[in-house]
Amino acid sequence: xxxxxxxxxxxxxxxxxxxxxxxxxxxxxxxxxxxxxxxxxxxxxxxxxxxxxxxxxxxxxxxxxxxxxxxxxxxxxxxxxxxxxxxxxxxxxxxxxxxxxxxxxxxxxxxxxxxxxx
Amino acid sequence: xxxxxxxxxxxxxxxxxxxxxxxxxxxxxxxxxxxxxxxxxxxxxxxxxxxxxxxxxxxxxxxxxxxxxxxxxxxxxxxxxxxxxxxxxxxxxxxxxxxxxxxxxxxxxxxxxxxxxxxxxxxxxxxxxxxxxxxxxxxxxxxxxxxxxxxxxxxxxxxxxxxxxxxxxxxxxxxxxxxxxxxxxxxxxxxxxxxxxxxxxxxxxxxxxxxxxxxxxxxxxxxxxxxxxxxxxxxxxxxxxxxxxxxxxxxxxxxxxxxxxxxxxxxxxxxxxxxxxxxxxxxxxxxxxxxxxxxxxxxxxxxxxxxxxxxxxxxxxxxxxxxxxxxxxxxxxxxxxxxxxxxxxxxxxxxxxxxxxxxxxxxxxxxxxxxxxxxxxxxxxxxxxxxxxxxxxxxxxxxxxxxxxxxxxxxxxxxxxxxxxxxxxxxxxxxxxxxxxxxxxxxxxxxxxxxxxxxxxxxxxxxxxxxxxxxxxxxxxxxxxxxxxxxxxxxxxxxxxxxxx
Numbered sequence: 001x002x003x004x005x006x007x008x009x010x011x012x013x014x015x016x017x018x019x020x021x022x023x024x025x026x027x028x029x030x031x032x033x034x035x036x037x038x039x040x041x042x043x044x045x046x047x048x049x050x051x052x053x054x055x056x057x058x059x060x061x062x063x064x065x066x067x068x069x070x071x072x073x074x075x076x077x078x079x080x081x082x083x084x085x086x087x088x089x090x091x092x093x094x095x096x097x098x099x100x101x102x103x104x105x106x107x108x109x110x111x112x113x114x115x116x117x118x
Numbered sequence: 119x120x121x122x123x124x125x126x127x128x129x130x131x132x133x134x135x136x137x138x139x140x141x142x143x144x145x146x147x148x149x150x151x152x153x154x155x156x157x158x159x160x161x162x163x164x165x166x167x168x169x170x171x172x173x174x175x176x177x178x179x180x181x182x183x184x185x186x187x188x189x190x191x192x193x194x195x196x197x198x199x200x201x202x203x204x205x206x207x208x209x210x211x212x213x214x215x216x217x218x219x220x221x222x223x224x225x226x227x228x229x230x231x232x233x234x235x236x237x238x239x240x241x242x243x244x245x246x247x248x249x250x251x252x253x254x255x256x257x258x259x260x261x262x263x264x265x266x267x268x269x270x271x272x273x274x275x276x277x278x279x280x281x282x283x284x285x286x287x288x289x290x291x292x293x294x295x296x297x298x299x300x301x302x303x304x305x306x307x308x309x310x311x312x313x314x315x316x317x318x319x320x321x322x323x324x325x326x327x328x329x330x331x332x333x334x335x336x337x338x339x340x341x342x343x344x345x346x347x348x349x350x351x352x353x354x355x356x357x358x359x360x361x362x363x364x365x366x367x368x369x370x371x372x373x374x375x376x377x378x379x380x381x382x383x384x385x386x387x388x389x390x391x392x393x394x395x396x397x398x399x400x401x402x403x404x405x406x407x408x409x410x411x412x413x414x415x416x417x418x419x420x421x422x423x424x425x426x427x428x429x430x431x432x433x434x435x436x437x438x439x440x441x442x443x444x445x446x447x448x449x450x451x452x453x454x455x456x457x458x459x460x461x462x463x464x465x466x467x468x469x470x471x472x473x474x475x476x477x478x479x480x481x482x483x484x485x486x487x488x489x490x491x492x493x494x495x496x497x498x499x500x501x502x503x504x505x506x507x508x509x510x511x512x513x514x515x516x517x518x519x520x521x522x523x524x525x526x527x528x529x530x531x532x533x534x535x536x537x538x539x540x541x542x543x544x545x546x547x548x549x550x551x552x553x554x555x556x557x558x559x560x561x562x563x564x565x566x567x568x569x570x571x572x573x574x575x576x577x578x579x580x581x582x583x584x585x586x587x588x589x590x591x592x593x594x595x596x597x598x599x600x601x602x603x604x605x606x607x608x609x610x611x612x613x614x615x616x617x618x619x
Binding site for chain 1: 247251254257258261265268269270271272273274275276277278280281284285287288291292294295296298299304350353354416417419420470471474475476477
């Protein structure tokens, strides 16, 4: 089972990293989501892998560690929210700039008339 | 008094949604936001006075005992950091109200308070997973603030900033999982206590976990080669937001100081000098690249952004040895570079609002040229580390503290030469904007002059720089005690884990 989980985490991370490096918003966001899945699996496994064991500390039978499950839940929620923000921002940038490329030219910042106090 | 230390968190967490109720009444929002931030500054200063006695206050969330519950810890370093944050935030807020920056998009003030909530939390927490959560809080607020006011370039830079930091956050969770797998705990004091008892066969895992956490903090602290988010963010973010972000890089520095003195401390045999050896070369290169960037900035905003990168390099040079003397220098330089970067970015906004661009090309002289030039001059002197302002003292401390370091020749060479390069860069930029401009005839209608409120914001930050120059003695006494507390982690561990409340 360890091998299976390790392969899953490894492939998700590899694919996620590859997509992150594509430098266009859609693949990058998909890549980030895959990385988030990978990290959730990884976090889950950090409390050791146990099958058919209750997440309780005070039982005599073998038990699994409940804390990583709570951490994973937190990480899922945060990753979900952050992905939503990234999607909205990427969409806004695409609609404003007409491109989904992530890299930028070295330009001086724009100054609107409003920002000049006029 | 026990609940007093979490007031900065409670106030910001309550005020942020409360300000949202007044979304259409800017005057009320401004008043509330200003009063809140001023009150926060006072509370943080009181906490600093309390921490100065050497007492480490611990607040157990929900009264769960550590290491099972989350704890907030207030020691000298945390108190110093939150006070610095609150003061910077107050100056920047005054400026953004004076220049009506806050009116150029929705929800500036609620996001500002959320930003402070995240910053305070990250600086106070004693739990490393909670540190991650507060990082996310401060990041998500910063995403909103970063694109405040909108615009094509700003949104694009915002996307870059978000993606970069999301990748950083993912790495943070990876490192937290590794840490939990090794230590079996996430409470920093508990980790510190357990680190000494770890078997030698765990060395590889411990070192990996430490190096991964270091990478995350290096992203935050803009340490090369992970600084790529910073130049575009600082250049395109609204000026007050960029000025507030001056503290964000310092959160990375704070986290490095906290984690790598407490958990992976210099006395831990499993890691030895690994982290010191990793940080030092990166810091040297950061200082060089940052200050070379100042020369090649192309626009004032980018010049300031690279100056911020360079100052992070100098700061990490002082952090890297992890010795008490060097840490005192690092802390002094940390305070200085936060205030200096904040002031510089605000002054550049004043230039930009008057010229219509901050690109380094010839334009007609700006309105209030003398006044703005004087402010720019002061901020540039502070940033580059020329006498008489605190940048000079800070760099002197750094050089003095690293005199006996094995790489001292490199450190001295890099700090001195990058300072010279920065002086040249700023002189070049300043002469194009303020001096050569007089050769060009004015054509367009001049922009409105700054209000006294906006000037008060910039002036306040510069006054703090002068204050820390004049009061360098008492401040250094406090910082010496802070460093002593950091390198004697038994006090911290005892306060958090020590039985009873």
